[in-house]
Amino acid sequence: MTDILLKLDNKVTAGFIKTDNQLGSLQASMKQVTEDVNHLKLSVNILEGDLNQVKQSVIPDLETELKAKIKALEQSRLEAELYSKKSNLLFFDIPSPIGTEDVEETLRGQLQATMPNTENIIFMNVHRLPTKSTIALAP
Numbered sequence: 001m002t003d004i005l006l007k008l009d010n011k012v013t014a015g016f017i018k019t020d021n022q023l024g025s026l027q028a029s030m031k032q033v034t035e036d037v038n039h040l041k042l043s044v045n046i047l048e049g050d051l052n053q054v055k056q057s058v059i060p061d062l063e064t065e066l067k068a069k070i071k072a073l074e075q076s077r078l079e080a081e082l083y084s085k086k087s088n089l090l091f092f093d094i095p096s097p098i099g100t101e102d103v104e105e106t107l108r109g110q111l112q113a114t115m116p117n118t119e120n121i122i123f124m125n126v127h128r129l130p131t132k133s134t135i136a137l138a139p
Contacts, residue, residue, distance in 0.1 A: 087124070096128070103128055 104126040
């Protein structure tokens with residue numbers, strides 16, 4: 001019987017040793033996981049700080065720069081539009097002859113009738129703009 005108790009004691013002792021070794025391994029793994037989690041927390045804190053810095057300094061600077069560029073482009077577009085229209089002259093209430101019309105000759109005749117020395121004016125484009133009443137009559 002002593003043999004059986006001795007064998008049983010050896011098996012129990014071996015089981016405790018094995019369990020103790022596994023527990024030590026688990027504790028080491030748990031310590032490594034804890035260190036990894038702490039390292040990740042630190043990394044997240046650093047990244048949050050970087051993100052806040054970007055939100056506070058970089059984004060407003062970029063927004064200001066983009067707004068300035070948009071304003072400059074709008075100004076440039078307006079200047080180009082105004083430049084393209086700088087030579088436009090609009091004349092109103094010039095009667096239209098019946099039938100086909102040479103708009104430039106009609107305009108020259110009207111100008112010469114109302115102002116002297118207008119025969120040397122150079123016209124690039126001369127055309128009539130439709131009025132609301134002529135648009136409504138168009139088929």
